[in-house]
Amino acid sequence: MGPFLFNLFAVFSVVCAAGVVLNKNAVNAALCLLLSLVGVAGLFVSLEAYLLAFLLLLVYAGAIVALFLFIVMLLDTKGDARPTLHKLPLLARVMAFALVGAGVGSFVVRGQLESPDLSRTPALGASLKLYAYQLFTTYLLPVQILGFLLLVAMLGVIVLSKKFDGLDDIK
Amino acid sequence: MTLEALKLAAADNTWSALYPELTLGCLALALLVLEVVLPKRLHPVIPDVAAAGVLGTLVGLLFNFHSVTLGADTFNGLLHHSAAGQVMRAFFLLGALLTMLLARVSLARQPMPRIEFYHIVLVVTAAMMLLAQSNHFVMLFVALETLTIGLYILVSYYRTTTASLEAGLKYLIMGALSSGLLLFGIVLLYGVAGSPALPAHSAEAMNYGELARFLAANPHNFLASLGIVLVLSGIAFKIGAFPFQIWIPDVYQGAPTPVTAFLAVASKAAGFTVLLGLCGANGAFAAYSSLTTPVLTAMAAATIIFGNLAALTQHNVKRLIGLSGVSHAGFLLLGVVATAHSSLAAGAIYFYLFAYLLASFAVFGVMTHVAGSDDADQELDHYAGLAKENPFLATVLAVGLGSLAGIPPLAGFMGKLFIFVSAFQAGARWLLVIAAAGVVVSIYYYFGWIKAAFFETWTPPAGSDTPARPTPTPPGMMAALALGALAFASIALGFYQGPFGQWLTLR
Structure with a gap:
């Protein structure tokens, strides 16, 4: 049950994070961010870090995203009036791909972090x-x-x- | 955690050790109360109260230099009180006092509320003083954020001009980015140092001492190296070292002149005290000097080269002094590089900072008086004929610029000499060659400014009938006294370093 829930929340928050970037409407993007943060909070709950989970919900999902929504609605931006993206310079493209590659690579290889024995870690x-x-x-x-x-x-x-x-x- | 342990932790909160910071905090609150309580005609007194309070704190600090907590850790290791910390406290108080003096002249031309400016300067100064004594990453970050957020507001304080607002926004975004880098580095260090799989791991790895112990036991940890580089990048943003100097020209030009002075001197000095605490001889990153020394060396060389070459082409004096400030950050970085192998280096950095404070505030004081109502528009041409119109201001300007350029026998020359000697002791030969070339280039643009003030006459640009140049405000008595004292101190400190120099060499 534990790994299943962890994976579920992980996929959920990544999908919602992609929604933040891909959504043309700013309000929808902010709501996707909210859902993504709820997913991360779920991850924390499944790791038994309850305080962190509730702080995340209270501070980020509660206060900051609500602030985003206020600002977006005050500015009254329309989703259709979006400027076309400039073509990125070659250097920026290479660096972006390198960063994504490094991220995926470290995810596959699991970096150099050895998972410590959790029972010995003080839960301050x-x-x-x-x-x-x-x-x-x-x-x-x-x-x-x-x-x-x-x-x-x-x-x-x-x-x-x-x-x-x-x-x-x-x- | 038992109740006794909690009581013990609470007992270590020695508030009396923080009396200068507490005074400033209470004074800041008192200013707001005074604004509400006093009738409107008495409001011009409030800035005097602020200045008198800072002066009193400074005098109290100097008389009580060897306080009982000197050399001790207080607040459960959050703070470490050292002689260097005391000196930097005095430095920031002096900087705040001079900033307030300039603000009186500059704010008088702007239709802005006054008291809040002094309040924010006081809080920012207290944060800088705590930063100079912090011994713990939580303390470091909280103090740094307090001072940065105060500076965001101060930079965009002249909100009726677009330049100031633009500068504030740029500073906000770049500052947030740098805080993010710094925080990421701190978290990486904390995470890796708390890992039970590694030797000498610690649950209190935010503490510099604990972190230094961990780093000494794990000299080649990749994540720790990454964290150190990120922390250094975050600090490099604050001091404006290459390649993190892009915000400097626009922010320095747009910010109100007193704030530019505060940014250039106090904010930079705060960055360097942090850097000394981390990368100095007994700093937290001392075990990784094989990593930090090459990084800082490359940064110093690039900063000196970039700052001087970019300043050569500037016509706006605020941009010029900003970019020349970048090159000064480079010289100071040269001192930081030398700390590993030279006992003189740390003292040389403090001396350089004081010489820089005296010279910079002299120059900024003149700039405040020459500037018109548009604070961002201060061109080199505006200084043409200053020596005829106001010989006093022109003389102060010449002394300040000469000290910044490092002309003997002024204080700036002694500062550069100390830094170069310590770099020579540390064996950073090729860096010395670059620095010497940088000094030569800097003399060119500083003397261009002096030449404008002394040997050129103002001709209105062709095709316009109104003289598009602000007329210099003659300095009031207090401002004249302060400017004269700054210029005199710049000269005197070059000849005679006195107990201050002894303190440097005996360290």
Whole structure:
């Protein structure tokens, strides 16, 4: 059952990822991305990394893809008005093929990674409780700094987009 | 994990060791509060509060240089407090102070909100100071992202001009790409160092010390090498080293001039402190010096050649100083290469950074005063006849450019000399030849600028009746004092290095 589910989710997410690239309509592409992420979350569940799976669903599928959809709908792009692709330069084509070849090759040969004995690996951060303990003790300083990061980002959005009196924005 | 272990971990969070960063953070928040609380006519005071706070922090830091935590690890190994870290803290505080001074002049010409600018500069400075002391990849990445996101906003701050917005967008995309490369490298290193199949594996491989132990036990691991190269590429983006320098000219031209100065000096210095922590003599990647040295050597050579040749053809002074900054990154990389075999090299890099800070801010200070309302449009022609109109600005410009070019007896010359001596000790002979050629080329374009200021007279372009040139703003008292002090320090540091030079040689 385990390998079957793993393969099912793997194929599902790859098919959906291809859908993101091939879809002409931006909304459909974003929805394909959502499905692909759900597939990856399924992979994590079958690997018993539940926290990672739920974080992926919450953050990426929930927040980021929803943001994409908002932007796409705000911009109101039509699927038919797509510019024709330029022909890629020879160097770029060769490099792209080499990259794909390297990817497939490493998949076939399985790279140099030997699968470690999973029972011996400490599962730090695998459960939410341990993860929270770590965040509030060892990694307290980075968490505090991230607070400042979010504050700066919010201020930046306000400064760069708010309408101020006496400010003629470029059209 | 038991409760006792958690208590122990929490007890290691020595907040008092971070008093300069905490002061800056609280000051940044206080600025926002002041903007709400104070009546509108008192708002011009707020930038003074920010500058005074930074100055106070700097003085406090210098008086308390040998703090109790010096040489210790705090925050469970996230931070390591060293003398070099203290020096870089002072460096970033000085950079922030000068950026704020320039911002007062430049922001006055723009119809933009003011206080947020100072707030972001303060937070970015605190992030840089933490970056200079980070001993852990989580800390490194969080601090780096905080400073980069702050800089995205600062670069596109003059949003009413297309150049600034374009620069912000370019910087955002290139910055995201470089962060991605860096993160990919970090994850590869963490993953391979955590693999139980390998000797000396560690669950805490984000820590530099643990990582160095792992790398020393596995000297020829392919994945670790790949991770190291990716991390170096990510940092090369930040310092603008070849082949990751493509964003430099456009971003430097479009960004507000004070931000360009901040990017050129502080952001580059932050990149180099990270690079020294990783590739220096006792850095995390020390065991892989057979990999990092050739990579950095090739990068240094290409960066010096590219930066100098590209700067030769520029007419916009912001692009010129940006591309010449690329060549300065090359000289600094030469110092990083030398750290493996020369004890002088690390100190030489710090000295070079200080000389670069003094000279760059002198030049950028003059640029801020010469620039008109269009901040991106600063051509070499605008400097024609500056010596007649404002001899003070022209003199400061000449001293700053001379120091950047490395003319004896200015500080820039001593900086280059220290770097070259350490490179000679390390035996990087052919790299020295390239660097010397680079210096000669750089003198050509720096002196082209000085020539424009001293020996040329402004003639309006044929066919236009309006003089299409901004008139230089005469510097106010504070700005004049600061510019004079920068020029004087550039000269004095060339003659006499004092305790600073002793600190360098005794290291």
